[in-house]
Amino acid sequence: MGLLTEGSPLSWEETKKLSEHVREHGIIQFLNLYQRLRDRQGDVLKWGDEVEYVIVKFDHEKKEAKLSLRAKDVLDALQIKEKQDPTGVKSLWRPEYGAYMIEGTPGVPYGGLMAHFNIVEANMRYRRLEVQEYLNPGECVLTLTSFPRLGCDNFTDPPSKPTPNAGATRSLFFPDDAVFPGHPRFATLSRNIRERRGENVVINLPVYKDFNTKIPVDDSHLYNKSALPDCVYMDAMGFGMGCCCLQLTFQACNIEEARTLYDQLTPLCPIMLALTAASPLHRGFITDVDCRWNVISCSVDCRTEEERGLKPLKENKFVINKSRYDSIDSYLSPQGEKFNDVPLVYDQAIYDKLTSNGIDHLLAQHVAHLFIRDSVSLFSEKVHQDDENDTDHFENIQSTNWQTMRFKPPPGNSKIGWRVEFRPCEVQITDFENAAIVCFVVLLTRVILSYQLNFIIPISKVDENMQNAQKRDALRTQQFWFRKDITTQISPPEANQCCKGTSDKSHCDSFALLSVNDIINGKEGEFPGLIPLINNYLSGMDVDADTHCTIQQYLKFIQKRASGEILTTASWLRSFVTNHPHYRQDSKVTERINYDLLMTIDGIQQGEISCPELLGDIFTTKTKESIPTALTKEAC
Ligand code: GLU
Ligand code: MG
Numbered sequence: 189m190g191l192l193t194e195g196s197p198l199s200w201e202e203t204k205k206l207s208e209h210v211r212e213h214g215i216i217q218f219l220n221l222y223q224r225l226r227d228r229q230g231d232v233l234k235w236g237d238e239v240e241y242v243i244v245k246f247d248h249e250k251k252e253a254k255l256s257l258r259a260k261d262v263l264d265a266l267q268i269k270e271k272q273d274p275t276g277v278k279s280l281w282r283p284e285y286g287a288y289m290i291e292g293t294p295g296v297p298y299g300g301l302m303a304h305f306n307i308v309e310a311n312m313r314y315r316r317l318e319v320q321e322y323l324n325p326g327e328c329v330l331t332l333t334s335f336p337r338l339g340c341d342n343f344t345d346p347p348s349k350p351t352p353n354a355g356a357t358r359s360l361f362f363p364d365d366a367v368f369p370g371h372p373r374f375a376t377l378s379r380n381i382r383e384r385r386g387e388n389v390v391i392n393l394p395v396y397k398d399f400n401t402k403i404p405v406d407d408s409h410l411y412n413k414s415a416l417p418d419c420v421y422m423d424a425m426g427f428g429m430g431c432c433c434l435q436l437t438f439q440a441c442n443i444e445e446a447r448t449l450y451d452q453l454t455p456l457c458p459i460m461l462a463l464t465a466a467s468p469l470h471r472g473f474i475t476d477v478d479c480r481w482n483v484i485s486c487s488v489d490c491r492t493e494e495e496r497g498l499k500p501l502k503e504n505k506f507v508i509n510k511s512r513y514d515s516i517d518s519y520l521s522p523q524g525e526k527f528n529d530v531p532l533v534y535d536q537a538i539y540d541k542l543t544s545n546g547i548d549h550l551l552a553q554h555v556a557h558l559f560i561r562d563s564v565s566l567f568s569e570k571v572h573q574d575d576e577n578d579t580d581h582f583e584n585i586q587s588t589n590w591q592t593m594r595f596k597p598p599p600g601n602s603k604i605g606w607r608v609e610f611r612p613c614e615v616q617i618t619d620f621e622n623a624a625i626v627c628f629v630v631l632l633t634r635v636i637l638s639y640q641l642n643f644i645i646p647i648s649k650v651d652e653n654m655q656n657a658q659k660r661d662a663l664r665t666q667q668f669w670f671r672k673d674i675t676t677q678i679s680p681p682e683a684n685q686c687c688k689g690t691s692d693k694s695h696c697d698s699f700a701l702l703s704v705n706d707i708i709n710g711k712e713g714e715f716p717g718l719i720p721l722i723n724n725y726l727s728g729m730d731v732d733a734d735t736h737c738t739i740q741q742y743l744k745f746i747q748k749r750a751s752g753e754i755l756t757t758a759s760w761l762r763s764f765v766t767n768h769p770h771y772r773q774d775s776k777v778t779e780r781i782n783y784d785l786l787m788t789i790d791g792i793q794q795g796e797i798s799c800p801e802l803l804g805d806i807f808t809t810k811t812k813e814s815i816p817t818a819l820t821k822e823a824c
Pocket of ligand 2: 189238240291538
């Protein structure tokens with residue numbers, strides 16, 4: 189989630205009073221940084237993944253699985269190597285929202301070499317084994333998007349109790365003890381978001397209605413009027429930010445390329461969300477959605493009633509149509525401009541200041557839009573800054589706009605260039621799957637840039653796709669708006685060749701409704717398919733045999749997921765629960781079902797349990813014994 193500042197957090201009242209100050213100086217800092225770095229050129233393509241993990245504690249006698257609140261201890265141990273020698277490590281570890289979560293990235297970014305695709309999985313494996321060294325007996329580390337019984341009685345180890353009338357979170361279900369205690373940022377955000385909104389956040393996920401499902405699903409509505417009877421009600425930031433994901437960051441060669449990548453990857457966000465869907469289980473229930481996205485969106489929705497359009501504007505300046513965590517609202521590249529079809533709410537004074545200082549319309553409105561938000565976490569030591577050199581106030585607002593894509597200026601005084609972050613994907617159970625997704629998205633960026641492709645569709649259609657992507661079994665049941673003609677005037681012949689028969693220059697801005705399968709694998713006469721495009725691109729590249737084989741395994745796996753030949757993680761989780769002998773067709777994930785599910789997941793990620801429904805025949809051959817071989821390949 190990003191850690192910017194250390195020190196003492198200010199109260200919400202104090203933070204609120206300083207919100208104009210943060211905005212004003214944040215914009216000056218952005219302008220200074222932009223002026224310094226706008227013409228920065230020649231950075232090389234670099235990229236990296238971020239994986240979020242949970243620590244689970246099994247009680248084999250009672251057959252229970254809990255979230256272990258030991259992330260801080262584990263993290264402290266994991267960071268020792270980095271603190272001694274930050275340049276020589278193969279992995280970097282950071283805290284995340286939950287007291288049971290950690291986040292790991294490769295020690296150094298990957299680069300332009302094809303061979304780097306061959307070390308992604310080994311590095312993920314290395315990270316997992318590294319964590320395992322510091323676990324206690326009965327603990328394991330899992331890449332689980334949502335813990336199925338988060339917020340149920342005693343879901344933590346050691347047990348902890350929610351405090352609805354005291355503390356930062358004030359939830360009926362989620363205790364403050366489950367918030368990462370090693371840095372004040374996380375509890376401060378929870379408190380300030382709740383206080384700014386004026387009440388607890390509200391998350392209502394429709395329950396999956398099975399034969400014996402009771403409505404209302406529980407007695408939440410007796411405690412809070414916001415709880416809907418046929419929904420799983422949740423009331424805390426932890427239900428969202430306590431979920432895990434898989435993110436990617438790309439460094440572009442200059443600001444223009446970063447803006448292009450930002451735009452081109454945007455329409456792929458909902459598609460990748462549907463493909464990686466992995467979170468149908470929440471607070472002990474099977475729900476009717478497959479993804480975490482709206483859960484997190486609601487979990488940090490700090491908009492007041494005025495901002496949500498429920499009351500006339502008096503105290504606040506804007507009616508805002510989305511939470512701070514949601515899909516992006518405007519494109520940044522010239523190609524994207526005409527597809528910005530949703531009226532953008534932005535701060536006019538900030539926009540004027542940016543444009544009068546030489547920033548173009550698209551970038552100015554993007555930043556002025558991010559800056560409609562207040563700071564929700566401010567530290568006393570950081571209030572007064574040197575705007576020439578510091579960027580904390582800019583980063584304060586930027587890093588609490590959690591959108592599908594993030595456009596990132598170079599940090600001051602560093603060798604890092606303009607970057608974009610790709611943030612929609614849910615994390616998968618195995619390193620193999622996560623590596624496959626990462627390599628697929630990275631390859632796509634290469635194809636987009638070298639074939640000069642254009643995937644842009646109107647923002648309103650991306651928004652529609654985002655909602656459909658989260659529905660139960662979206663991969664098999666939903667259709668998504670997608671651009672029909674993806675080549676451009678400057679696309680090379682091999683791109684046009686590959687898209688032949690599907691492109692129609694007379695309707696160059698036309699969009700079709702396609703399934704994920706059509707988009708990934710192609711549809712005769714309609715769309716060439718992302719994997720055929722990648723394969724076409726790869727056929728012109730010099731790739732060593734081993735890397736080629738790895739990439740092909742990944743692409744085949746993605747193809748099978750997309751076609752429905754193997755299940756999405758979400759569908760597999762649903763089927764595990766509903767086929768469990770203890771399941772009573774009542775939509776409930778009991779302690780025992782949860783235990784068996786997580787034990788199975790642990791077995792699958794270790795390579796000890798094969799799971800052809802989820803992984804096909806690809807992974808099952810890759811036994812534990814083959815892992816050390818992969819690990820001997822040096823990280824780049
Ligand atoms: N855990 C959040 C998610 O699942 C992301 C937090 C972050 O920005 O690192 O989307
Ligand atoms: Mg994170």
